[in-house]
């Protein structure tokens with residue numbers, strides 16, 4: 655793909671939370687951003703368990719799709735310029751690998767490249783409760799330059815439906831990259847007229 659749009663790399667790994675990835679991809683489809691998606695085998699298994707769609711349906715939402723085994727793909731190189739990378743959801747396994755500099759898949763290699771290039775890397779872990787290894791990995795990844803943005807939507811924007819909870823997380827992710835969006839109402843934003851009672 656040869657476009658002048660800024661590129662965002664999106665990794666999807668095997669934690670519960672495929673709806674977050676779908677919401678992010680659908681939101682980005684309407685924005686001037688090129689999306690580069692890589693889905694781990696673990697994520698494919700979770701998609702099958704929790705969604706009514708396949709990873710192929712999800713791939714249609716992205717500009718470019720990569721095989722997680724292809725560690726020589728463009729996003730594995732620092733010379734491929736991006737706005738940054740988000741891994742949503744980020745499994746405890748992928749988090750641990752990133753924290754320890756392991757790049758045995760395209761997702762973990764691309765994450766490592768974003769850290770070494772000092773580009774934005776946002777990790778969206780989902781687990782409950784967190785184990786000590788996971789907490790330590792989060793701190794290590796944070797110290798290496800990643801931002802830890804847990805999949806834990808707030809409730810102060812009075813969500814009415816699941817889409818509102820997904821939108822909260824999508825908006826927080828896009829904010830990390832400075833991507834202007836209106837996916838969620840912001841604190842002290844006035845409600846839209848049609849929402850007012």
Ligand SMILES: Cc1cc2nc3c(=O)[nH]c(=O)nc-3n(C[C@H](O)[C@H](O)[C@H](O)COP(=O)(O)O)c2cc1C
Nearest residue numbers: 667668669670694696697703745746747748780781
């Ligand atoms: C249905 C299902 C749900 C899972 N949910 C989680 C989860 O919420 N968080 C997590 O860290 N791992 C979860 N796992 C385990 C990961 O998928 C597993 O550790 C996998 O090896 C991660 O590999 P990946 O990081 O390459 O995708 C789940 C697995 C399955 C099958």
